[in-house]
Amino acid sequence: MTKSSPSSSGAAFDFPRARAALLKWFDANGRVFPWRKDPTPYRVWISEIMLQQTTTQTVVGYFERFIRRFPDAAALARASEEETLKYWEGLGYYRRAKMLRAAAIEIAAKHNGAFPSDYASALALPGIGRYAAGAILSFGFDKRFPILEANTTRLHARLLGLRAETTLAESQRVLWQFAEDWLPRESARREPNVYRKLNGALTDLGRLVCSPDEPNCGACPLANWCEAERLGLQAVTPVMKKKAEPIRRTDAALWISRADLPGAARVAETPGAAKKTDARQTDVLLVRRSQGALWAGLWDFPRFPVAEPFANAHELSRDAALADYLQYFLETEAGAPGRDYRAGAVLTTVRHAVTKYRVALRVARLAGAAPAVNRAPSLFDALESEPATPFLARSAAQGPEVARPHEVPRQGDELRWVPIESLESLPLSSPGRRVARFIAGAVGK
Ligand code: SF4
Numbered sequence: 001m002t003k004s005s006p007s008s009s010g011a012a013f014d015f016p017r018a019r020a021a022l023l024k025w026f027d028a029n030g031r032v033f034p035w036r037k038d039p040t041p042y043r044v045w046i047s048e049i050m051l052q053q054t055t056t057q058t059v060v061g062y063f064e065r066f067i068r069r070f071p072d073a074a075a076l077a078r079a080s081e082e083e084t085l086k087y088w089e090g091l092g093y094y095r096r097a098k099m100l101r102a103a104a105i106e107i108a109a110k111h112n113g114a115f116p117s118d119y120a121s122a123l124a125l126p127g128i129g130r131y132a133a134g135a136i137l138s139f140g141f142d143k144r145f146p147i148l149e150a151n152t153t154r155l156h157a158r159l160l161g162l163r164a165e166t167t168l169a170e171s172q173r174v175l176w177q178f179a180e181d182w183l184p185r186e187s188a189r190r191e192p193n194v195y196r197k198l199n200g201a202l203t204d205l206g207r208l209v210c211s212p213d214e215p216n217c218g219a220c221p222l223a224n225w226c227e228a229e230r231l232g233l234q235a236v237t238p239v240m241k242k243k244a245e246p247i248r249r250t251d252a253a254l255w256i257s258r259a260d261l262p263g264a265a266r267v268a269e270t271p272g273a274a275k276k277t278d279a280r281q282t283d284v285l286l287v288r289r290s291q292g293a294l295w296a297g298l299w300d301f302p303r304f305p306v307a308e309p310f311a312n313a314h315e316l317s318r319d320a321a322l323a324d325y326l327q328y329f330l331e332t333e334a335g336a337p338g339r340d341y342r343a344g345a346v347l348t349t350v351r352h353a354v355t356k357y358r359v360a361l362r363v364a365r366l367a368g369a370a371p372a373v374n375r376a377p378s379l380f381d382a383l384e385s386e387p388a389t390p391f392l393a394r395s396a397a398q399g400p401e402v403a404r405p406h407e408v409p410r411q412g413d414e415l416r417w418v419p420i421e422s423l424e425s426l427p428l429s430s431p432g433r434r435v436a437r438f439i440a441g442a443v444g445k
Pocket of ligand 1: 155158159209210211215216217220221222223226227228229234
């Protein structure tokens with residue numbers, strides 16, 4: 001039996017007794033998830049990738065829908081990127097879905113459609129790092145691999161009384177070693193599923209009992225062996241790297257109907273869309289975001305940064321740089337003949353977070369476009385509390401300011417007229433989806 005991993009006091013950690021107490025607690029308190037009920041390597045893999053950056057509560061519904069549509073790696077390998085993204089829509093961090101599909105293609109080609117059971121092959125797959133490889137091999141195959149994520153990092157740091165910042169190289173070495181020491185060697189294994197259960201139990205205990213702000217030490221099965229509990233260090237360990245303050249920014253998303261933009265030569269039709277008499281009003285302009293851009297491969301409304309002095313919901317039309325971006329985009333990327341294009345009044349604001357930014361996304365139509373909304377104006381007005389200022393277009397006194405192409409935020413590889421009733425079937429960025437629902441509601445679709 002392993003009896004190592006000295007705590008901050010220098011005493012050896014009593015793994016045999018601690019494991020027994022932990023597994024007893026897990027039998028009574030472990031969380032139940034669909035991927036735990038039937039832990040095949042494929043299901044565990046999908047769940048682990050979904051759980052990166054996303055809460056278990058959110059993942060459950062997505063997981064079940066995804067597995068119904070793609071029951072194995074072969075089905076996922078055959079799917080288009082657009083369909084994979086559609087099933088991922090709303091989970092965020094879309095690169096994960098692309099990596100998942102790329103790995104499925106590799107699994108189908110190199111591993112006969114089965115997730116590989118050896119560490120080196122698992123780690124070589126797209127989107128699989130040290131944590132994911134260990135998690136899939138232990139949860140999916142019951143192999144002896146440690147895992148270290150947010151919950152177990154906190155739990156182990158407290159059990160050991162670790163006072164150094166957890167992301168430091170030496171802290172990581174100590175924490176990974178401790179995570180491994182929790183798992184008995186194969187020769188000392190007494191029961192099936194022990195690696196699967198121990199890693200699950202450590203994660204659950206960290207999540208449910210050893211919580212960040214108020215660890216419930218009175219209910220903790222490991223309190224007898226915990227340095228933080230012994231020394232009263234719960235409030236000071238783990239020592240986390242300070243998070244950077246989020247940066248606030250304002251963007252504008254443009255609702256552009258076909259009627260607003262006659263003769264846009266570079267905008268494609270939606271394939272298979274029925275020709276309708278009201279298409280000029282009900283088709284909206286969408287862009288597919290370029291590879292390498294945020295939300296790459298997803299569809300979105302044309303969106304541009306708004307300069308800080310014009311971030312107020314009622315000032316959008318005064319932003320000369322925004323007017324230039326819009327002009328350049330509509331003339332050059334959409335191929336619409338020149339006109340003095342400007343953003344119109346803000347209709348609503350969609351607030352969202354992306355990486356380090358907290359974004360206020362002002363949704364506006366092109367200036368001069370017909371209102372085409374069925375909602376009472378008061379609904380729009382209620383969304384903003386800033387005082388209204390008079391509508392001001394870019395004045396002649398400001399002079400002609402043309403944005404240089406390298407400064408213009410490029411919109412996407414493909415531009416398309418999309419009927420409002422077809423918006424639900426396209427994979428959209430999550431703020432794009434909220435804008436789409438707003439527009440559909442506004443026109444009564
Ligand atoms: S005793 Fe308290 S601090 Fe220690 S592991 Fe348990 S819950 Fe966490």
